Every structure is written in structure tokens, then in C-alpha cells.
Amino acid sequence: MNQRLRRLFLSLSSCKQPIRTDRHRISQPEAYKRRLKRSREKPATMQVKVGIIGGSGLGDLDILEEKTEKNVDTPFGKPSDVLILGKIKTVHCVLLARHGRGHTIMPTNVNFRANIWALKQEGCTHIIATTACGSLQEEIQPGDIVIIDQFIDRTTKRHQTFYDGCSASPVGVCHISMADPFCRKSREVLLDVVKKLGIRHHEKGTMVTIEGPRFSSRAESLMFHQWGGDVVNMTTVPEVVLAKEAGICYSSIAMATDYDCWKEHEEAVSVEKVLKIMKENANKALSIMLTAIPQIASMDWSDTVKSLRISQEGSVMLPKH
Structure with a gap:
């Protein structure tokens, strides 16, 4: 079971066909080495498909044309809601409400693994996520857009990898690099767009992700501010981590709604x-x-996706036979 899922995961990480073995069956580590060698030699031909993850207040974005709904399952369970397939102009897209379209799923209970797996399974090469967040710095005003580039993880109860040794897990242990969690090239596009649209924005920012569902205490909020965090939310981690494991170009549009509660003489955050x-x-x-x-x-x-795939495959330690 684990070997079958491992092959499926690797096949979803590229546009090539899954590895086939002959009657004598190549051992998995050997097949993995051959696949890694091929991926470095030949660039994958690919068609862009964009997954859109709608956050708080944006789970029912009316953005797609030719919409159809698709109920899917994954080895990690059901995603937060049905997938809504459609197009933006000629671009194939998949919309998923992170908390469900009725906002019925609290942050801790979001099945992040199923969400990312479902989008990968549907062929998404990119994910653009939206998220509400509190500002931790004076210059980031409510209503501002932040194209975040880093995170600080303060969550405690979430699955942060597909490779956790359970029955649904691909084989191996994954030590994925998080030096640059967000896709630089995707961020550059978003920054170019917000500038052209004349939207007040910030070109980078560190997101502090807390467990929730409660908001931060004043002491916690002040600590995050003093740490140099720029914004705070409850969902960026592990979403961005799992997207990197899946080899998906992930970027996020963070929308500041308040000053959390660190700032004196400012009304504290509320739903x-x-x-x-x-x-x-x-x-x-x-x-x-x-x-x-x-x-x-x-x-x-092609080069960006290839680099992600090589990084993902190179991060997996396989068992020795």
C-alpha cells in the first residue's frame, strides 16, 4: 500500500507518467534513483493549472467561468469542501474553500493534507491562497495587502508532512527545505500586479501562524511584534509546507484586517x-x-517546477533494503 501511494505521489509531482516496472519489478529505491536522474535530464512539458484557496470571508469567491463541482477523496480523507473547477479566461483553475463554504471548520480542524493532495491530484501546478491576518507593525494598516515571504510557526496540533509513517503515507521521511517557503516567481507576479492596480501593499512580510481558534493575548501579540513578525493568522502553516512537499508553486495574498491587540489605544481584533x-x-x-x-x-x-520536484524528491530519505 505504501509503495503504491509513493509511486502515485511521485507521478503527481511531474507531468510524466508514473514509473512502470517490468515483470521482475524494480526495487523502489532503484526506481526512485532512475526517476530522479531522468527528471534532471529532461524538462517536463506542463500546462499551468492554478489552485485558489479561499480564506476567511473569501471561501465563496465568484471568480470562475464554466464552473463545475467535484466531490473528491484522498488517502488523507476529505478536503474542506467540494472542488470547484472552472476557468479564468482560458486558464484552468480549481477553487477550494479552506474552512468550507459556510466557514464551519476551525483552523485546527482544517484537513490541510487532504486539501493540498486534492489540488495536486487535480493537476494544480500553482496555488494562490488568500488569508485574513492581523497587523503586527504600525506601517501595515487594515486593508493593506502583504505578499508574504516568510513564516514563524506557533502551531502545535497539526500534521505538517505527508510522510508520517501512517497507512496513507508515502514511503520515507521528508526533510523539506523551508529557507524560502513561498514561490519567488509567483510572488514577483503578484507584486507586479498589485503595483499596476495601484493597491496599497507591502512587498514582503513574515507571517506568524498561531494555533487558534482564539486570538492572541496582548502579551503574545506584543511578543510577536517585538520578534519582528509582520502579520499574524491561523492557517499559513502547515499549508505552505505541504504545498512545498507536493512540489506546488505556492504564494499567498495576506489581507490585514486589524492591529491584533499589541497596539495601545487601538480596538482589539474581533470576528x-x-x-x-x-x-x-x-x-x-x-x-x-x-x-x-x-x-x-x-x-x-518548466525550470521552476523541475527545481521544486528535484528539491522534493531529494528531501525524501528512503528505507534501506
Whole structure:
């Protein structure tokens, strides 16, 4: 079972066909080595397909044409909701509501592994995620967009890898690099778009991801501010980590809704305030994606995807036989 899932995972990490073995069956480590060698020699031909993960207040974005719903399952269970397949102009896209379309799933209970696996299984080469967040710095004002480039993980209860040794897990242990968690090339596209659209934004930022579902205490919020965190949310980790393991180009549009609670003389964060700002700024996210996704699809991503795949495959330690 584990070997079959391992082969499936590797096949989903490229546009090539899964490894086939002859009657004598090549051992998995040997097949892995041959596949890695081939992936370095030949660039994969690929078609861009973009997964869109809608966060708080943006789980039901009306952004796709020719929409169809698809109910899927994964080795890690059901994703948060049905996949909504469609197009933005001519670009194939898949929309998934992170918390369910009725926002019924709290952050700790989001099945991040199923969500990412489902998008990979559907052929997504890219993910653009939206997320509400609190600002930890004076210059990031409510309503601003932050194209985040780093994270600090303060979660405690979440599965952060596909390779955890359970029955659904691919074979091996994965030590994926998180030096650069977010896709640089995707971020460059998003930054180019927000500049052209004249949207107030910040070119980089460190996201502090807390476990939730509660908001931070004032002491915690002040600590994150003093650490140099720029924004705080409850979902970037492990989503970005799993996307990297899956070999997907992942980027995030973070929308500041408040100053959390570190700032004196400022109203503390509340659900009402978050949803109000997200509703007011939903059009920003729509405009960014409607412009960025066709631009992403017009670019050559072969080297980027190949590099991700090599990094992912090279991060997996296989058992010795």
C-alpha cells in the first residue's frame, strides 16, 4: 500500500507518467534513483493549472467561468469542501474553500493534507491562497495587502508532512527545505500586479501562524511584534509546507484586517471587525487574481517546477533494503 501511494505521489509531482516496472519489478529505491536522474535530464512539458484557496470571508469567491463541482477523496480523507473547477479566461483553475463554504471548520480542524493532495491530484501546478491576518507593525494598516515571504510557526496540533509513517503515507521521511517557503516567481507576479492596480501593499512580510481558534493575548501579540513578525493568522502553516512537499508553486495574498491587540489605544481584533474588512476588500483579492492568473499562465514554469520536484524528491530519505 505504501509503495503504491509513493509511486502515485511521485507521478503527481511531474507531468510524466508514473514509473512502470517490468515483470521482475524494480526495487523502489532503484526506481526512485532512475526517476530522479531522468527528471534532471529532461524538462517536463506542463500546462499551468492554478489552485485558489479561499480564506476567511473569501471561501465563496465568484471568480470562475464554466464552473463545475467535484466531490473528491484522498488517502488523507476529505478536503474542506467540494472542488470547484472552472476557468479564468482560458486558464484552468480549481477553487477550494479552506474552512468550507459556510466557514464551519476551525483552523485546527482544517484537513490541510487532504486539501493540498486534492489540488495536486487535480493537476494544480500553482496555488494562490488568500488569508485574513492581523497587523503586527504600525506601517501595515487594515486593508493593506502583504505578499508574504516568510513564516514563524506557533502551531502545535497539526500534521505538517505527508510522510508520517501512517497507512496513507508515502514511503520515507521528508526533510523539506523551508529557507524560502513561498514561490519567488509567483510572488514577483503578484507584486507586479498589485503595483499596476495601484493597491496599497507591502512587498514582503513574515507571517506568524498561531494555533487558534482564539486570538492572541496582548502579551503574545506584543511578543510577536517585538520578534519582528509582520502579520499574524491561523492557517499559513502547515499549508505552505505541504504545498512545498507536493512540489506546488505556492504564494499567498495576506489581507490585514486589524492591529491584533499589541497596539495601545487601538480596538482589539474581533470576528466582526475581521469579516467587515474582508468584505470591504474582497474586490482587491478578485482583481489581483483575475489579473495575475492569466499572467502566470503565459509564463514558462518548466525550470521552476523541475527545481521544486528535484528539491522534493531529494528531501525524501528512503528505507534501506
